[in-house]
Amino acid sequence: MQPLSRWISVSALALMALNAPAQAAVPADALVGPIAEYKLYVLDNLEQLVAHTREFTQAIEQGNLDKAQTLYAPTRVYYERIEPIAEMFADLDASIDAREDDYEHGVKDPDFTGFHRLEYGLFKAQSTQGLAPYAKGLMQDVDDLDQRVQGLTFPPSTVVGGAAALMEEVAATKVSGEEDRYSRSDLWDFQANVDGAQEIFELFKPLAAEEDAGFVKRVQGNFDDVEAILADYRVDPQDPKKGFVSYDKVSDADRRALTGPVNVLAEDLSTLRGLLGLN
Amino acid sequence: MLVSFDVLARDREGLDILLRTLTTRIAFLTQGGAYPQRDPRFPPPDSGILGPRIPPDGLSVTVALGASLFDDRFGLAPARPRHLERMQGFPNDALDAARCHGDLALQICANTLDTAYHALRDIIKHTPGSLLVRWKQEGNVPLLPPSPGDIDGSARNFLGFRDGTANPSAQDPALMDELIWVDAQRDEPDWAVGGSYMAVRIIRNYVERWDRTPLGEQEAIFGREKMSGAPLSGGVEQDVPDYASDPEGKITPLDAHIRLANPRTPATEKNRILRRPFNYANGVEPNGQLDMGLLFICFQADLQEGFITVQKRLDGEPLEEYIKPVGGGYFFVLPGARDEQDYLGRGLMAATT
Numbered sequence: 001m002q003p004l005s006r007w008i009s010v011s012a013l014a015l016m017a018l019n020a021p022a023q024a025a026v027p028a029d030a031l032v033g034p035i036a037e038y039k040l041y042v043l044d045n046l047e048q049l050v051a052h053t054r055e056f057t058q059a060i061e062q063g064n065l066d067k068a069q070t071l072y073a074p075t076r077v078y079y080e081r082i083e084p085i086a087e088m089f090a091d092l093d094a095s096i097d098a099r100e101d102d103y104e105h106g107v108k109d110p111d112f113t114g115f116h117r118l119e120y121g122l123f124k125a126q127s128t129q130g131l132a133p134y135a136k137g138l139m140q141d142v143d144d145l146d147q148r149v150q151g152l153t154f155p156p157s158t159v160v161g162g163a164a165a166l167m168e169e170v171a172a173t174k175v176s177g178e179e180d181r182y183s184r185s186d187l188w189d190f191q192a193n194v195d196g197a198q199e200i201f202e203l204f205k206p207l208a209a210e211e212d213a214g215f216v217k218r219v220q221g222n223f224d225d226v227e228a229i230l231a232d233y234r235v236d237p238q239d240p241k242k243g244f245v246s247y248d249k250v251s252d253a254d255r256r257a258l259t260g261p262v263n264v265l266a267e268d269l270s271t272l273r274g275l276l277g278l279n
Numbered sequence: 280m281l282v283s284f285d286v287l288a289r290d291r292e293g294l295d296i297l298l299r300t301l302t303t304r305i306a307f308l309t310q311g312g313a314y315p316q317r318d319p320r321f322p323p324p325d326s327g328i329l330g331p332r333i334p335p336d337g338l339s340v341t342v343a344l345g346a347s348l349f350d351d352r353f354g355l356a357p358a359r360p361r362h363l364e365r366m367q368g369f370p371n372d373a374l375d376a377a378r379c380h381g382d383l384a385l386q387i388c389a390n391t392l393d394t395a396y397h398a399l400r401d402i403i404k405h406t407p408g409s410l411l412v413r414w415k416q417e418g419n420v421p422l423l424p425p426s427p428g429d430i431d432g433s434a435r436n437f438l439g440f441r442d443g444t445a446n447p448s449a450q451d452p453a454l455m456d457e458l459i460w461v462d463a464q465r466d467e468p469d470w471a472v473g474g475s476y477m478a479v480r481i482i483r484n485y486v487e488r489w490d491r492t493p494l495g496e497q498e499a500i501f502g503r504e505k506m507s508g509a510p511l512s513g514g515v516e517q518d519v520p521d522y523a524s525d526p527e528g529k530i531t532p533l534d535a536h537i538r539l540a541n542p543r544t545p546a547t548e549k550n551r552i553l554r555r556p557f558n559y560a561n562g563v564e565p566n567g568q569l570d571m572g573l574l575f576i577c578f579q580a581d582l583q584e585g586f587i588t589v590q591k592r593l594d595g596e597p598l599e600e601y602i603k604p605v606g607g608g609y610f611f612v613l614p615g616a617r618d619e620q621d622y623l624g625r626g627l628m629a630a631t632t
Contacts, residue, residue, distance in 0.1 A: 102369035256411065262409035272319030 025277030026207050034203040038159050041199055046146050049078035053142045057135035060118065063128045072122060073243060075117055075186035080192035080197070083169060084162025090234050096141045099179070115139050116180075123182035140194045157278045160204060164269035166197040171266050175259050177247045187244035190258075191230055197269065198223055204276065211275045219268050221237055222261040231257055280388070280395045281574060282415040282477055283381030283608060286348060287408060289626070294353050295308075297409040298624035301342060302616055304405050305623075308398045322606075325399045328393055336394040341386035342623050343477045343610030348382040358468045360611045362476060362582040369590055371599040378414045378481055378606025384517045386477070386576060392417065414606065416481050418574035427629045434556075437484050437571050438601070438607040441508035443515055443558045447540050448522050449553065459553050461580050470626030473614030475578045478552075478586035481559070481606035484572040487599045490581045491603045500597045505538025510537070519543060532597075543557030552577040552585045572602070582609060 052075040055224055057066040079086060080095060088095045094102070097112040103109035107120050113269075121131045173179045174190040201219060209216045233250060236240040250258075273279075311333045311470045312324040323532050325333075385402070387395040395592075396567040403410065420434045433441040447454050461467050461474050489497070498505055502520065510520030511531045522543060525531055531538050541551065555578070560571040579585025588608075613623045 069523075256285055256287055257289070259411050260408040261290070267404070267407040271321050274318060277320060279320060 006063075026211075028156075030207060031276075034207070035154050035156055035159055038200065042085050042149060042154075044080045045082045045271070045275050049075070050142055050146050051083075052078060053139055057139045060122075060128050060135040061132050062268060065122065065126070065128050066164075068118075068128060068278060069122050069183070072115075072119060072183055073180070073188040074241070077188055078164055078187045079115070079194040080169075081196035083193070083196065084165050085149060085152070085154070085201075087165075088144060088152075088158065089145060092145050092148075093143050096138065096145070099173075101178075114141070117278045119182050123184075152235070154242060154255060157273055159200060160273050160276055160278055163197040163204075163272055164202040167199075167262060167266040167269055169193050170262050175255060175262060177255075184246040184248050185210055185244070186228065186247040187233055187250070191244065194223070194226055194230070197265070201269070201272075204272065208272065208275055215268065215271070215275065219265065222265045222268070226258065226262040226265070280399070280415060280417045281331045281384060281386050281576065282399060283345070284410045285382045285413050286352075286382040287411050289352075289547055291631075293409055297406060298628070300405055300409075301402065304402050304403060305340045305342070305398075306616075307387055308333065309335055309338045309340065313339075323599075326397060326404075328400070328599060329397045333397070334394070337350055337388070337390040338394050339388050340388075340398060341477070342389075343384045343386070343609050343612040344624075344627075345384065345608055346379050347380060351457055353631075354556065354628065355551060355631050358470060358627055360471050360476070361467055363586035363611045364582075364609060366478075366609045368595050369604065371602070372604045374546045375605050379418070380608040381413045381610075383410070383609065384479065392419065402625070416559055416561075416574050416606070417618075418559040420557060433519045436500075436556060437558050437560075438484055438497070438572055439505055440497075440503060441516060442556055442573075444503075444508055444552075446554055447551050455553075457580075458488045458549070458551050459578050459580055465470075468630060469537070470630040471611065471614070474584065475580060475612045476582040477612050478575075478577050478579075478582065479607040479610065480573075480575040480604050482573045482575050483570065483603045483605050485568070485603070486571055487568050487602045492601070499532050500536060500601075501529045502537040511535070536593070536596055536597055536598050539596055540589055542592075549581075549629050550588045551585055552579045552589060556594070578612070 035092055045198070048234070052071065056068060056071040056075040059071055083230075086096075094114075097116065098112065098114060099116045100106045100109070100112055100120065102188075103112050107117075115135050115138065116137065121129070121134070123126060152231065170190055170193045173187055174193065175185075177186050179189050180186045201223070205216055231237060232254070233244050235245060286294065286297065305446060308472075311361065313332050317324050327343045328338075344363075346359070346363045346365050347428050349355045349363070366374075366482060385399075387398050389395045389398070390396055399415075403412070423434065437443040447458055449455060456462060459475050461471050461476075463469075463472055465472075495506060497510065502511055503509065503516075504511065508516035511527060514519035514606045520531055520537065522531060524540060527533075528535075528538070541547065555576040557574040557576070558571070560569065562570050565571050614626060616623050616625075
């Protein structure tokens with residue numbers, strides 16, 4: 001199959017699925033392994049998040065603007081990858097990752113804290129002045145998140161549904177470039193959301209393939225398409241750590257080219273829970 | 280409702296699938312029916328906003344293409360309709376880029392707005408990789424119950440005047456062939472026969488200021504009586520205004536809207552257009568004034584002879600003080616699908632292989 005027809009023909013395929021008989025639930029014990037592996041993935045990312053946040057917030061407290069600016073995007077990556085789990089704690093998600101649009105009074109709102117409050121200071125005001133309390137708060141919140149997730153039982157439907165949730169994030173706030181409007185590091189978050197979705201997809205792929213091999217092939221192809229476009233915007237293709245160019249540099253044509261496969265992924269992955277018979 | 284899209288399909292194959300999908304969805308939606316059932320652990324196949332059975336509800340969907348679709352992406356350039364161009368701002372325009380142009384436009388009309396929303400959401404769900412909404416503008420035609428002392432005439436726009444009075448009759452096929460449909464006599468690509476040009480304009484009305492304008496001045500600006508819709512030269516709404524015996528514009532000012540738009544001379548007969556005006560209300564401007572106006576849509580066989588010529592005649596009219604075009608675009612309406620095997624745009628695709 002040509003890459004394009006796979007990408008476009010989702011609606012025809014989706015319609016065929018409409019007439020499918022009720023989906024048999026995948027046996028619960030078949031989910032145990034992938035869920036456990038996913039928890040390891042989340043805990044590993046959390047460990048990284050804690051370490052990177054410590055370095056990032058210390059740079060702010062030390063008044064080191066350059067260093068803080070450099071660490072902003074690579075620190076967030078670990079949060080963006082595990083959002084399906086992190087968002088289970090609505091209070092922390094708000095204080096860690098809310099954007100100014102979430103508040104009536106915008107950047108002046110006293111409840112506006114976390115990464116994006118620091119982003120505003122570091123990249124808009126270009127200063128670490130007055131940011132120390134926010135840095136301290138972020139570190140506490142991230143430690144708190146780490147604690148809470150350690151003892152958490154991961155609900156299968158949240159984990160499996162997380163792949164679609166991450167693509168919805170991308171479709172809603174990353175393609176439009178509103179997530180990191182001051183640092184313009186949107187592509188870092190974009191990649192991290194895609195990484196997180198792919199991780200879930202990979203873990204459940206064998207089970208999904210038993211139900212619908214065409215679905216798996218199509219989703220894999222669309223992930224490949226997104227990865228290929230994102231790769232064009234890496235600072236150094238040989239060194240992923242160097243990250244991405246500013247989102248301002250992404251052409252309108254490429255923003256549109258990203259939107260297509262992202263929306264198809266959101267549409268396709270929205271059926272993953274159903275495919276595995278999860279309620 | 281008018282919805283403009285960017286086409287995301289990356290090559291001809293993708294565009295072809297999009298056109299076929301649009302045809303299939305429109306065929307289903309305009310006829311109505313039930314969606315197939317699906318295991319409840321999957322997302323439902325339908326938004327459900329119209330209930331279990333979709334009524335046709337007078338739904339029609341008009342598919343039209345913008346000039347930008349004829350760029351180098353799909354190899355359509357050689358088959359571009361001759362007059363299809365990117366809309367240029369007129370002197371009184373204040374175009375908002377976020378509400379202009381587009382690769383593909385859908386005019387979605389139904390008896391109720393919910394039916395139009397349902398159709399739009401169905402189409403979006405079936406075209407995730409190939410269409411992206413660029414802008415949309417709802418509008419409606421007011422249903423005014425007949426009231427004592429008010430004659431049953433054309434619907435009123437948000438300036439309170441009857442709109443569409445002088446429209447060429449859609450019940451007259453010969454006239455429609457002459458003015459609205461592209462036929463073989465026009466110098467257009469063969470595939471375009473049976474299509475039409477669609478001009479769309481989002482025209483903001485400054486209603487507060489209008490409501491503070493003397494009635495006599497309002498009527499002079501339009502050239503009609505406000506309540507009856509009759510031309511200032513007398514008679515009833517449908518009567519043809521008499522300009523011949525008023526060459527100096529003492530009764531109907533020479534710069535009255537209807538006199539400029541349609542001077543009723545033999546030379547200007549070919550400039551007549553089929554208007555479909557809809558009223559819109561979007562919200563409130565930062566200054567506290569209402570953002571409302573006219574979603575103006577018109578059809579013609581020749582965009583230059585039609586809308587563009589008429590609008591040029593209107594440039595500088597006194598009405599401009601009360602209106603501000605802010606968006607829209609030019610599109611070419613695809614000829615209809617002829618049978619079950621046909622699909623919208625097939626002729627264009629075949630003409631460019």
